[in-house]
Amino acid sequence: MKVARFEFSLFGINTYVVYDPVSKECAIVDPGMSSQQERDAIVRFIERNDLKVTHLINTHLHVDHAAGDHFIISRYGVKPEAHREDGILGERMRQQAIMFGLDDCFDGVEISHYLDEGDEIKIGEGTLKVIHVPGHSPGSIVLYDQKDGFMIAGDVLFQGSIGRTDLPGGSHKDLVEGIKNKLMPLPDSTVVLPGHGPETTIGEEKRSNPFLR
Secondary structure (H helix, E strand, O other), X not given: OEEEEEEEOHHHEEEEEEEOOOOOEEEEEOOOOOOHHHHXXXXXXXXXXXXXXXXXXOOOOOXXXXXXXXXXXXXXXXXXXXXXXXXXXXXXXXXXXXXXXXXXXXXXXXXXXXXXXXXXXXXXXXXXXXXEOOOOOXXXXXXXXXXXXXXXXXXXXXXXXXXXXXXXXXXXXXXXXXXXXXXXXXXXXXXXXXOEOOOEEHHHHHHHOHHHO
């Protein structure tokens, strides 16, 4: 599968479009667009590549990763897929926005389909495997494409860092243990596509990430 990355202004969020170039099916992961210009950028890419949106996936339901959910729902008729443990965060989207100093125009997000550890999401001939790594949020998941050697890590793992754990439901211990036990055993060449910042690899994080020593 192929992946297109969009960096949007709300906390520098990375939104990804994962697509099968043969079937033209695609998933939009963590839609963080919060302006008309950003919404237009996603639409132009979908139309230019003649893609069919079949999935809307949230790696977790913090407001920056779900700001564009309702636009994607209304535009493409897909419903949010996420881990059940983040359901309460979706319900409290407006309160989250206020907590971060944003206005209160963010509506709650209701998970339509629960994603659990080991689930496989089909996108044409491609597959994303769900890996549950709580700690940044209770329901944080990573989406792993074994065949093409990449993962969309949400706010679990970054280049040289890991997700913050001081928000409600966070746990530093759970996050570090999950990364070490579930992500670090993957091939060193696996490309890590994080929720913020540049990509990295599992091998690079094994060698240099100070939080995983």
